[in-house]
Each structure stands twice: as C-alpha cells, then as structure tokens.
Amino acid sequence: MGEVLIRGGQVVDATGSRVADVLVRDGEVAAVGDGLSVRRGGRTLDAGGCVVAPGLVDLHAHLRQPGREEAETVESGSRAAALGGYTAVVAMPNTEPAVDCAAVVREVLDLGASALCDVHVAGAITKNRDGCELAPMAEMAELGVRLFTDDGAGVQDTRLMRRALEYAGGLGVTLGQHCEDASLANGGAMHEGEWSSRLGLPGIPAEAEELMVLRDITLIRLTAALGARVHFLHLSTAGSIAIVRAAKEAGLPVSAEAAPHHFTLTDAEVASYDPVFKVNPPLRPASDVDAVRSGLADGTIDAIATDHAPHAPEFKEASFQDAAFGMLGLETALSLALTGLELPIAQVLALLSWKPARIAGLDGHGGPIAEGRPAHLCVIDPSATWTVDPEALASRSRNTPYAGRILTGRVRHTVLAGEPVVIDGEAHR
C-alpha cells in the first residue's frame, strides 16, 4: 500500500487542534507535522480549509444482513458509513436470524472483512432476542463482541436483566439497552402527547422509556460490584437524561447515546403522516429535543449514534400505524451534528469519534492522530453545503427524513487503515 499525504488541514483530536500535514504509511500514521512530502507513487489528498479528524465511530447501525438484504447489506451500509466519515460501525443484532451465537457473529464479521469501514458486531442479550433466555454471550465475546443488546426491544423481564448484567459483568462486556416498557408503550406509533391526540395515532409515552432507564439504573446499583455496565441506546426524553445525569453524578457505570433525529426533529413532523418520520424511540416535542441537546453539550450523553435503520419501500409505503420504525442516518449524522448542535467542532468530534470508540472498546479507532497509531481518519469540509437527495445516497434504502434539506458540513475524504476509501466525496472501492 502506497503512502498517503493529507495536506494542509486542521488536525483535531482528543489532544487538541493544530494545522499540520498527516502522512500515512502501512496503515499507520507515519508523521504529523509541517511541510511533509510523499514518496513517489504515493497519493496526496488536499485538506485545505478542512478538518482532519479521527474516523467517526457509530455505536448503532442496522446493516440488515443477514436476512434483509433488500434494505441494506454490510457492503452498502459500510459504503454509506464511509461516505459519512465513519471508519467503524457496530452492527446491531436484530437481523434474521438474530446475532445470538458465534456462528452469526462470524458471518457478519466475514462480510465486514471486505467492507469500506471496520464492522464490529453487537450480540443479542437473549436467544432470538425474545427476552426469555440468555444468549451465549461468552462464545460471542471470544470473537470480540463487546456490546450486547436486544435493540428493537428492551429486555422486559427484570430478573432476566439482572442476570444478564451479572453475567456480562463477568465477561467484561457492556449491555446496551433499548429502553421501552412494552406494556406502557402498548403498540404506539408516535410520541404520546399533543400531536398524537390531535392526529388520532396511538402514542408511546415518554415514561415508557424513562421507566426502563430508571429500572436499569436500579439494577446497576445491584450488580455494579460484579462489573456490570449499561449503555443506554438512543435516549430521547428529558426525563431519561435527567435520570442518567443523576446516575453519573452518583458514579454509576452507565453511558448513553443519542441519535441525530432526536436533536433535530420534533413530533410535529408526524402531522404529514409520512412514515419516513416513524422511528422508535419516536420523535419527541421541542422540550425533549432541547434536553437531548443539553445532554450532549454537558456530557450526560456520551455519544451520537445514528440508529441507521434502512427499510425497503414496501415497509414505508404502508399506513403510519403499519409502517416500520426507523430512518437512515449514516450519511447525514455528521452534518446534522456540526450545524444542529452549535457546539465547538472538537466537542462534536468527541461525541462522534473518540467517546463512542471508548464505549465500543475499539482501541484502534477514535485517535489520537499521532505517529504509530492506526490511520483511521476523516477529512471534513465544515463549510461545504449539500442537498440531501435520497436517490443519491449509498444506502440501499431511501428512508431519510431529511430529503431536500440543505445541510452544511461534508466529508471530503475517509481513510481506513491507511487506504483512502472516500476521495473528494466519492467512494473508491
């Protein structure tokens, strides 16, 4: 593999910010400094006016393989990820079959070997994600799985969740919880409140999420001594964030993520009845959106995760009530975070890169950009504007809620283990 020189960018990582060239060789950062040059046969990527950052890390992507290849594959999802600046994604286990044993983990890892980003796998907490019996977490952990979740549903049974936390604690792995009390959510299709009442759609109260956050924090008090850790997926309500803030102040081993749609869109969007706005957790009112933004700003929420959830058209061309939950995220998350949060760029990158890398246990990702480190990098033009065109996305699916929106901030280059997989906004593989 030839050398790659990333020239003239503002290098930003957890250690700070400086204008420098970055030279990449043999999959690693060979040098960071002024006036670097590349050997003959190497490649120079212009980064003038751009930010050079550690590649982004998504804790929460539905790549749909195996089982729903018409919606997404590991290949197409990884292409979308690379174009979005990601060099690592954690693939969610709600596939068909579910990722609930070593064999399926291996299948997804094999598919990921030729992908445009590193593909890590989250395993299911329970067999077939049905919430009844523990999945063989140890055999999956041996293959490198660090995060386990039944995402798509929360683990409803309190005793089972206690045992899962204890068992996971013994393995040194983290449990990710999709917080939703199924009995209270009761088949709802959107946030329960003013809009659901007016629109006549069954609602999911904020409290359905908050109850499970509170329950799991209660269980962490019971199990933390055994090494248990819980990561709260896609938090969406002011109440949840307040509960997590208090738990962190009490020193409990909890972390949390939030999705871009929960800090950019409100439940008023559902008035169009367009199922592209159907997602779980649902879009919430402005007061919750503000709380998510505050939680990201003050560190209560550790990471931005996309909850990238592709769906084939037939699952979105149904009635709002019958349509599938979920929206695309990998190709829009960075732009939305850069312009939607009004935070310094280093803080945005922390939420998108090095903090999620730590939660996922990915030592090679998230920087710092320093000699000898793996060269997983993205180059971002923070002032470039672009219009979201669903047809132009790399995902196999089209269910973005941002169609037609003009966003600011775009990935220019993405470098995976020293290889430029995106150059000037085009995938190269």
Place this chain on the structure above:
Amino acid sequence: MKSLLSVAELDVADLDEIMRLTDQFVEVSERQIPRVPALRGRTVVSLFYEESTRTRLSFETAAKRLSADTMNFAVSTSSVKKGESLRDTVQTIEAMGVDVIIVRHPSAGVPWQVANWVDAAVVNAGDGAHEHPTQALLDCYTIRQQRGSLEGLRVAIVGDIAHSRVARSDVLAFTTLGAEVTLVAPPTLLPPSLAGWPVMVNNDLDDVLPKADIVYLLRMQLERQHEALLPSLREYTARYGLTRDRARLLADDALVMHPGPMNRGVEIAAEVANRPNSVITRQVANGVAVRMAVLFLLAGANPRDHIVGDPNG
C-alpha cells in the same frame, strides 16, 4: 377544494357553501326520480379497508344520485397481508381512471398518503381515530335544520373521545360554527392531551345535561373493557349512558344525536333513541345529501350548472 381530508381545512365560508349546496341536494332527494346528471361520466370509487356498510352505502347512493359511475373496492385485512402495499393498491385503482377515491382505513392519516400518491380527488370517509369529515358536515347540517344556527349552542359530546374520529371532526366543525363544546368521558377515554382543543371537559354527565342544547353520544366499542379502559359496560352505562332517567335532566328541546350504529342499552336507552328530539335517523337521511354536496364540489365539471338539470338529459 381538491380533496376533503380534514374539517380543519374548512373555514366558515366553506362550511356555509357545503350547507347551502346540501339544501339543494335535499330537494333533489325528495324528487320522484332523485337523480341529477352532475357527475355523469365521472367515476367514484370507494376504497374501504374497514367494514362500514352504512358509510359506504351513503357515499354510493350519493354518487349514484349524481349519475357518477361507482366502483367498490372492498379490501379485507387478510388480502392486505398477502403483500400488496397500500401504495400499490391505490395506484392500481387510479390506473383504472377514477375521479374521486373515497377512503376508509383503520389507521389515521391514510387519506393524506393516498392524496399524495394520486391525482384524483380524495374524500376521507374515516381514518382510524382521527377524522370523519362528512359525518361532521351532516351533523352540522342536521343541527342547522333543527336550530337554524350553531352559534352559541352548548354541545356535550359523550363517550370514547380518545378513539373517536367523529369526535375530532365534530369538535372542529361545531366550534368553527360557533358552538361551545364540552367533552364528557371517564379520563381513560379522553385523549392524552387536549392542548389546543377549543373544548371544556367535564367528567359528570348529570352536571352537563341540564345546560346542554345538544347531547351527542358516541358509539362505545364493546372491546374497550378488555383494554383496561373500563371496568365494565354496565359501569359505563351507569355513569355515562343516556338512560331514561338521565334523559329527564335534558331541556325539552335539547337534541339527542348519535353517529350510529347505536348500542341500545349501552350509551343510549332504546326509549331515548326514539324520543321526538332524537334526530338520529335524520342524521342518516342528511348524510346522503351532504355527501352529494361534497362529491359535487370535488368532481363537478361546471359547479352549479347541473344541479337542477333534467335527470335524463
């Protein structure tokens, strides 16, 4: 008006226009041959994803009296599950060349989706727990027939507001025309939020009845007691049913209304349904004329030209 999806799209002038047209179609309906050629050559299809013989017949009768060609596309939920998406079905129907699609669906919002997918006019004939605009129009027409105007009238809407498309449309229509609306229901059957609703709420029917000009009873779905919303229908009737005794609290000229079909003995006692100020059958009769007015507004080639034309011309 391109489509009729929600009462929220109608202002006082629109409602007046529909009422005025309805007057003329009531006159047509009273003729020996109650038919005008207003929609001759037009095709009206009813697309019902939910069984509703009454509403479907009312629309089909209205379309036939306007001389439209009618088609009936009854979709059972089982055939939906065989794989054809909502969009496929709707586009198949449009490909047959239709001018108006009348949609009934158990899920809120479907008429909006249909209207986005087709060029034909769309009439919402009831979408889940959301709206039922033509019901509200015929209710307004019926009240005007009896009282001249809705201005200042006190209307009590009683029952399962949370799941009622009739209640949502009626609240919008009645208040637009100047009535004061009070919702009467146990808290489990009220929507989770009434923010922005121009209504009052009272849990005590006995307190509301003496002051009401109109009591509008909603149909109680018999399965609600299995969803932890009600202990029993008996208890509902005891507190919220318009029983014979309770009907005595009403002013002599207070109107009793119901969208049908009634559960006699649950939300309304048989004797009350039959009392002189019960206008329930009049609502049904007016339904055809109101729907003629709506179809005429949406699909009439030359508004006003054909209403009084020769039925054979």
